[in-house]
Every structure is written in C-alpha cells, then in structure tokens.
Amino acid sequence: MQRWQVSERVAHIVVSPKRVLVFNRNRVDDSPLVLQGSAATIWQSLLSEDGRSEGDLVDGLVANYDVTREAAAGDVRGVLAELEAFDLVSRAPEPPS
Amino acid sequence: MATFSQAEAFALAHALIAEVTARADARVLVIKGDTLVHHGLRHPRTPSDVDVLVHPDDLPRFEKALAAAGWTPRISAFVTLPSTHHSVTYLHGSWPCDIDVHAYFPGFLHDPTTVFESLWRRRVSMRRAAATVSIPDFSSSALMLALHCLRSTPETPRHVEELLILTARSASWSTEVADDIARLAVETGCASALAAVLPALGVAVVPDGADALALREWNRRVAGRAPRARIWLSYLLRGDPRLLPRRVGEVFWPSDDAVASTFYLDSRPEHSKLDQVRLDRLARALASVPSMFGLRRRSVLAEARRRRLRESHMRRARQYGRAAPAWCDAPRVDTAS
Numbered sequence: 001m002q003r004w005q006v007s008e009r010v011a012h013i014v015v016s017p018k019r020v021l022v023f024n025r026n027r028v029d030d031s032p033l034v035l036q037g038s039a040a041t042i043w044q045s046l047l048s049e050d051g052r053s054e055g056d057l058v059d060g061l062v063a064n065y066d067v068t069r070e071a072a073a074g075d076v077r078g079v080l081a082e083l084e085a086f087d088l089v090s091r092a093p094e095p096p097s
Numbered sequence: 098m099a100t101f102s103q104a105e106a107f108a109l110a111h112a113l114i115a116e117v118t119a120r121a122d123a124r125v126l127v128i129k130g131d132t133l134v135h136h137g138l139r140h141p142r143t144p145s146d147v148d149v150l151v152h153p154d155d156l157p158r159f160e161k162a163l164a165a166a167g168w169t170p171r172i173s174a175f176v177t178l179p180s181t182h183h184s185v186t187y188l189h190g191s192w193p194c195d196i197d198v199h200a201y202f203p204g205f206l207h208d209p210t211t212v213f214e215s216l217w218r219r220r221v222s223m224r225r226a227a228a229t230v231s232i233p234d235f236s237s238s239a240l241m242l243a244l245h246c247l248r249s250t251p252e253t254p255r256h257v258e259e260l261l262i263l264t265a266r267s268a269s270w271s272t273e274v275a276d277d278i279a280r281l282a283v284e285t286g287c288a289s290a291l292a293a294v295l296p297a298l299g300v301a302v303v304p305d306g307a308d309a310l311a312l313r314e315w316n317r318r319v320a321g322r323a324p325r326a327r328i329w330l331s332y333l334l335r336g337d338p339r340l341l342p343r344r345v346g347e348v349f350w351p352s353d354d355a356v357a358s359t360f361y362l363d364s365r366p367e368h369s370k371l372d373q374v375r376l377d378r379l380a381r382a383l384a385s386v387p388s389m390f391g392l393r394r395r396s397v398l399a400e401a402r403r404r405r406l407r408e409s410h411m412r413r414a415r416q417y418g419r420a421a422p423a424w425c426d427a428p429r430v431d432t433a434s
Contacts, residue, residue, distance in 0.1 A: 011112030011226040013105060021101055023109050023226070025116040028166040031191035032109050034101050 003092035004080055005051030006043075010088055014044065022088055033086060038065060038072075039079045051092030054080070104143040106194040107131075111225035113166065114149060114196065118230075121162035123155035124217055125231065128199070128241055132232040135223050138242050138266065139259055146186065146195035150202055152213050160198060163187055168196060204244030204315060206307035207286030215284045236278045239263065240287055243294050247319055260294070267298040275300045290315050326385045350375060 006012075009025040020040040023032040035043050038061055045052050045060045052060075054076055061072035083089040101109075111127065118125040129148040133139035151159045160170075168187040184199040201209035219234040233241060242263055246256035267275075278300045282288035288295065288305035289312050295302045329348050333341065347355070356371050 009116075011109060011115075011228045013108045013226045015105060021105050021109055023112050025112060025228070028113060028116050028120075032101060032106075 001053040001055055003051040003053050003094070004046060004057070004089050005048075005092040006046050007088055007090045012043070014040075017041070017044070020044065024087055026087060030086070033088065035079075038075050039082075041065075042076060042079050043083075046089060101193065103145060103193045106192050107143055107145075107147060109226045110147045110192065110194055110196060111223075111230050112228035114147060115228040115230050117159065117162045117166055120165075121155065121158040123159040123162075124152035124213070125155070125159060126150045126213075126216060126220060127223070127230045127232050128202070128238075129245060131225065132223060133238055133242055135232065136235045136238045138235075138238055138263060140262070144194075146197045148184070148197040148199060150199045150213065150216070152217070153200060153210050156198075156200055160185075163196065163198070167191075171195070202241060202244065203248055203318070204290045205240075205285040205287050206290055206305075206311045206315065207284075212285045215281065219281075236274070236281045239267075239278055239298070240282060240285070240291070243291055243298070244287060247291065247294060264297050267300075270299060279303055286311075290319075326382050329382055349379065 007024070007026075010022055011025060012020055012022040014020050018037050018040050020035045020043045021032045022035060022043065024030060041060060041064055042057050045057055054073070057076045057080075058069060058072045061067060061075060062069055065072070067075070080089060107130070111131075114125065114127060126149065127147060128150045130144045130146075131141075134141045149159075166189075168189045171186040171188055183201055183203050184197045187196040187198060201212065205212040216233050216237045217231075219237055220231040221234050222229050223232045232238070242259065246260040246263075249256045270278075275298070278298070279288070279295070279302075282291060282295065282300070283303050283305045286305045286307040288302050289307045292302050333344050333348060353366075353371055356366075356374050
C-alpha cells in the first residue's frame with residue numbers, strides 16, 4: 001500500500017496534539033497552514049521516519065476519535081490530497097523487501 | 098482558513114528566517130527574544146517580533162530576499178534615505194508578527210562590521226520549528242540584553258526587571274564567563290556604554306577605545322535626552338538635500354499608509370482618525386522642543402510619574418534580593434542621624 005511522508009524542507013510546530021502549524025520552506029510566500037483535529041493527528045503520524053501507509057493513518061484516527069473506519073478513510077484521503085497540493089507531503093518510496 | 102496566534106507565528110518565523118537567510122546567502126543572527134531564553138538569561142514570553150542582526154555587507158541581499166517572500170518595511174519612505182534608525186520593521190499581511198531587521202545594535206560603539214564579525218565568530222545554533230538559526234553566544238547575548246534594557250530604562254519597567262534578573266543570575270557566573278564578557282565588551286566597544294552595569298554583573302570595565310562622540314550620544318540616549326524633536330531634526334538634516342521637501346512632508350504630515358502601518362490602525366481608517374494621530378505626533382514633538390535645548394519640563398504629573406517608576410524599581414530590586422544598582426535611579430537614603 002502507498003506510504004506517505006512529510007516533504008523535505010517543511011517546518012512545523014506542534015502546539016498541541018490537536019493543533020499543528022506547518023510551513024513549506026520551498027514556498028516562503030505562502031502562509032503557514034494550520035492543521036486541527038484529525039488533520040493534526042494525521043500530520044503527527046506522518047512524522048515517522050519511514051512514512052505511514054493510508055491504513056496506518058486510518059488506524060490512528062479510529063484509535064483517537066469516535067469514527068467509523070469508512071469515515072476515517074475518507075478523512076485521511078481528503079487531508080492527504082490537501083497536504084499534497086501544498087507540497088507538504090510526498091509519496092514515500094517502497095521500503096526494500 | 099484557520100488563523101494562527103502571535104506566539105505560533107513567532108515560533109514559525111524562525112523557519113522563515115532560516116530559509117530567507119539561506120536564499121540570500123547572508124550572515125544573519127537571530128537576536129533578543131527566544132535567544133535570551135535559550136541562554137537562560139530571561140524568562141519566556143511571547144514577543145511581537147523576531148529580531149535579526151544582519152552583516153552590513155549582506156543587508157541588501159537579505160532585505161531583497163525578505164521582500165521576495167512578501168514582507169514589506171513598515172515605513173518604506175524612511176528606509177530609502179539615510180536615517181538614525183538602527184532597524185527596520187518588516188510586516189506581512191498573513192503573519193501576526195513582525196521581523197525587525199537590525200543594521201547594527203545600539204550600544205556596541207565600534208564599527209558595525211567589526212562588531213558583527215566579533216559576534217559571528219562566536220555564534221551558536223538554536224533549533225526552532227524544525228529549523229536551525231544562528232544566534233549570539235552566551236556572552237554576546239548577556240551584553241545585548243544589558244544594552245537593550247539600559248537603553249530604555251527607566252521608562253520600561255519590564256526592562257528594569259530583566260536587568261535585575263540578569264544581575265541576580267550573574268552571581269553564578271564563573272570567573273571565565275565574566276572575563277569572556279569583559280573581553281567581548283572591549284572588542285565590540287560597549288564596555289564604556291555599560292560602565293554603570295558591568296560592575297553589578299561582576300565584570301571588569303576595561304577601556305574599550307569607543308568613539309567619544311558615539312559614547313556621548315549613547316549616554317544622552319540612556320539618560321532619556323533624545324527628544325522626538327531632535328530625532329526629527331536629525332532625520333531632516335541627513336541625506337540628499339534635494340529630497341529635503343519630501344522628508345519634511347514625511348516627518349510633519351506622513352502619508353495615510355505610513356500613519357496606518359506605524360500606529361497599527363485598521364486597513365481603511367477614517368480621515369479624522371488619521372488626522373488625530375498626526376496632530377498627536379506633532380503635539381508630542383513640539384512638547385519635546387524645550388528638552389532639545391536642555392530645558393527640562395517639570396510638571397507635577399511628570400514628577401509623580403517619575404516617583405512611581407522609582408518606587409516600582411525599588412520594589413523589584415528588593416524582590417530579587419539585590420540592592421538597587423546605579424542604573425535603577427534609586428532615591429538616596431540619608432543614613433545620617
């Protein structure tokens with residue numbers, strides 16, 4: 001399954017488990033992006049060195065929020081699409097088998 | 098889109114500065130603010146701006162890179178001309194914090210390039226928001242804090258308190274630290290400027306060869322004798338004489354944009370509000386004319402305010418278990434019976 005990781009040269013501050021600010025150093029004229037709630041949870045999961053699969057991210061949301069697996073999967077896809085549009089996350093290379 | 102607070106912007110601005118510094122290939126030190134907390138010289142608090150000190154040779158490149166990132170100087174008209182300002186404040190519509198770009202740091206009385214290079218040789222790193230910035234080392238930061246506080250004392254109680262904390266903490270400094278601060282004070286020409294403070298920090302005051310005129314100006318500033326009228330006059334007299342009419346306009350009746358940005362008014366303030374701000378500025382400048390000629394206005398209100406400040410400083414000094422140092426402007430206690 002596709003794995004995702006935080007893009008290089010992205011700065012961030014974790015204000016609380018449910019609030020993160022991210023800033024793309026490649027796009028200094030863009031404003032920082034505020035991630036709240038599930039988006040902040042997803043971001044913190046992505047900080048793992050080898051990235052996270054969509055399944056891992058869904059697991060993280062189900063463990064932390066009172067949501068169904070289907071709803072969490074939709075949320076993960078939406079957040080990843082938005083983060084990718086801002087060049088804040090990228091698809092991680094497949095780990096060597 | 099969700100907004101972010103000043104504290105959040107302040108932390109993240111370090112990453113922005115790291116990037117702009119790299120793009121400009123500039124020598125930049127983040128100063129004051131968190132750097133003092135990093136060295137344990139000040140309690141944490143959220144400043145409204147991030148201060149940077151830039152090598153004089155790299156300043157145009159850094160400012161250009163900052164402008165390319167969408168940041169604009171607060172009073173653009175002032176920065177295009179030689180002026181007495183040591184820093185320019187940059188703003189960005191989406192960031193609720195400012196970036197103060199210093200061309201030099203007041204109180205270091207040697208040549209700004211010499212001073213910067215002394216500070217740069219000793220720089221250390223600080224991590225903020227997953228980015229690394231260069232900051233002054235402990236001794237440089239201690240001197241900067243003392244200079245910054247002294248420059249506004251006794252008008253700003255917070256700076257009096259910070260100077261008292263610095264004095265209290267200096268009790269734990271080793272001889273090596275005190276000697277290092279003394280050496281740097283001579284190297285940067287601030288030993289004379291801090292002659293009233295260094296002994297309280299356990300640091301020897303060694304002659305630093307600072308320019309006598311610069312020292313006199315500094316002492317005048319510290320004594321609170323740099324009235325607004327003199328600053329305006331100095332601005333009018335410096336720079337290209339052909340641009341004098343423009344400078345007169347900027348000083349006496351600044352543009353709507355300059356007034357709005359300088360005094361943090363709404364984006365579209367009413368004309369009556371702008372005019373009121375301009376008239377208040379003029380009134381304050383006129384009121385400072387007598388002190389420009391050494392004539393001090395002594396009103397009952399001013400005297401009461403001075404007394405309140407003095408008492409407040411004394412209370413703070415007692416709180417930190419120290420005798421009030423010389424810079425505290427403490428009232429003399431007559432112990433004769």
